[in-house]
Amino acid sequence: QVQLVESGGGLVQAGGSLRLSCAASRSIFSINNEIMGWYRQAPGKQRELVAVITSGGSTNYADSVKGRFLISRDNAKNTVYLQMNSLKPEDTAVYYCKSSLGSSTYWGQGTQVTVSS
Numbered sequence: 848q849v850q851l852v853e854s855g856g857g858l859v860q861a862g863g864s865l866r867l868s869c870a871a872s873r874s875i876f877s878i879n880n881e882i883m884g885w886y887r888q889a890p891g892k893q894r895e896l897v898a899v900i901t902s903g904g905s906t907n908y909a910d911s912v913k914g915r916f917l918i919s920r921d922n923a924k925n926t927v928y929l930q931m932n933s934l935k936p937e938d939t940a941v942y943y944c945k946s947s948l949g950s951s952t953y954w955g956q957g958t959q960v961t962v963s964s
Contacts, residue, residue: 849873849953851944856958859934863962867929869944869955875925876902882947883927885918887940887960894943898929912938934962 850872859865867885875883884899898908898918906918917930927944939962944955 848951849875849946851946851953851955853942853944853955853958856942856960858961858963861934861936861962861964863934864930864932865934865960867931867942867944867958867960869927869929871925871927871946873925874922875920875927875946876922880948883920884945884947885927885929886943886945887938888943888957889937889940892940897942900927931960934960936962936964938962 888894
């Protein structure tokens with residue numbers, strides 16, 4: 848089991864940057880095959896994948912954020928980050944952190960990101 852706490856959201860103008868953090872209550876990636884990810888949900892829309900990183904360090908991004916967002920991790924701090932650059936109004940959403948390990952899935956409570964035009 849793991850508790851995930853997101854932070855770093857806020858209001859930013861289009862073209863700006865934010866860095867989201869996801870702090871885990873235990874060591875992450877200490878177990879092979881754990882996948883940490885960032886997802887987002889805009890009002891009236893389904894939750895969608897933004898970026899994931901595996902225990903082996905592989906990453907994957909949604910096409911809409913490739914080249915603008917970067918997922919990274921700090922194992923010593925049990926934290927996963929999402930650096931978001933060149934933000935657009937369509938990036939406005941609640942951003943959630945997720946841990947996937949086998950059949951177990953854990954979500955954080957989410958952090959609001961609002962991008963003004």
